[in-house]
Amino acid sequence: MDKIQFGTDGWRAIIGDTFTLKNLARVTEATALWLKSSSETPSVALGYDCRFNGSFFAKAVANQLAQSGVRVFLSPGFVSTPMVSLATQKRQLTAGIILTASHNPPEYSGFKIKGYYGGPATPSMIQAVEQLIPENTAFFEDKFEALLEAKMIEWYDMEALYENHLKTSFDLSAIRSSGIKIGYDAMYGAGQSVFKKVFPTAELLHCEFNPSFMGQAPEPIEKNLVPFSELIRGKNLDIGLATDGDADRIGLYDENGNFVDSHNILLLLIHYLRHYKQESGSVICTFSCTSKIKVLCDYYEIPMQITKIGFKYIAEIMLNETVLVGGEESGGIAVTGHVPERDGIYIGITLFEFMAKTGKKLTELIEEVYAITGSFAVERNDLHITEELKQHVLTQCKNGSYTGFGEYQVVNTEDLDGFKFHFPSGEWVMIRPSGTEPVLRVYAESQNKEGAFKILDSVVKTLLNK
16 A cells, blocks of 8 residues: 655645545545544534545545544635635634645645644644554445535535635725735635635736646746736736645735745745734744844844744644744745734735835835845755655765865754755755655855855755766
8 A cells, every 4th residue: 555644734646646535535534533532523624725626535535534423614615725724713623624735736636634723733643643544444435415414514615714804804995095006826726716806906817727737836936937927017016926726825026026035025024013013922934944034033032933844833833822923935924813824815915914004115125124134045946856866965964974065165054954054154055855745955045146046056066966
């Protein structure tokens, strides 16, 4: 049987290869056992994104859970991950489940578990589920309609709940009356319907149901959003928001059609919530984030923590203390006042509100931040290399074999999650294997893009012995 393991955010696999009904049944059985060990009356919010056969797979999961004694609140249509998390928290359910592979290519699907609090299941929860996955499991007879009648499965409109939550969380009238011209690229993902409802006059791109995603992985990074950048320039928009397949990650563009990465978004959010809104709380970021976050936190005297990569580590801290902003380099960000969950649309609207309340352009707000932190750039190179070479590089990192990369001499190394090598100039490079894809990621920070790419070139040459 296929070995099933959860990565940094859920179990993901290729549909028809490892993501099969049989393996889905194994994961569902383990989840049901865990749920029943957690509650005498277990219940879940169950949703699915825009991927192929999402409704079919979701009904199969609902059928199995309900027959196992778990009450299921099932979305009647595709939903985002934040919608499932919000529904789990608001209905006070035992857990949430969404069938999604997030930003992975269209041939993938997946299974994410959410805790009762409305955020990613903690590492201990995931470990408990993994240990319960059986080698084999029987398929349950299809009793879906009978289970609906018995109220073991109920339809639940999570998108309507989420839409109302947005309307009560933000000053939408101020945003609409500000004259800000907004663009939105759903990347054919699950954020498309609710965004149209909340901002009906926005310029939209890829806001149709298309499980193939036109062959493009729905990851809101610069190389995947060139048509969106062109739309922003062509329509003279003030800001552009993009979200991934399950709408928990954010991509952002300024009024010039230039990409604004997550490092800058994190800084903008800290600046807005602390300086303008006078909110309090700590800042939590993952190991691959810019060092400028610490500079800004020190300036505002905000406590800061750095975690391993994976939003579940941030969410775990958010359960126990007030967190102003929590986020990761890959575009998953949460803020105070919302569920402890990444949410691309919620973060985007926070920035719309920032612009509306100040009357400033996004570039002007970024310059406010740079006046405190100084300018910077963090760039990333994803190396698609053989498993043998990847393991060789990681072994070299563990053994301390890399004392320099070309002209860049290493003065300090951190290994919280991957390996971060610091240089005398304050610049750094980080090497880490992906938790969800067969990739070795290399990150670098410098004063500008040219410097960051120069570091990446030197490091990649060293790693590949070129």
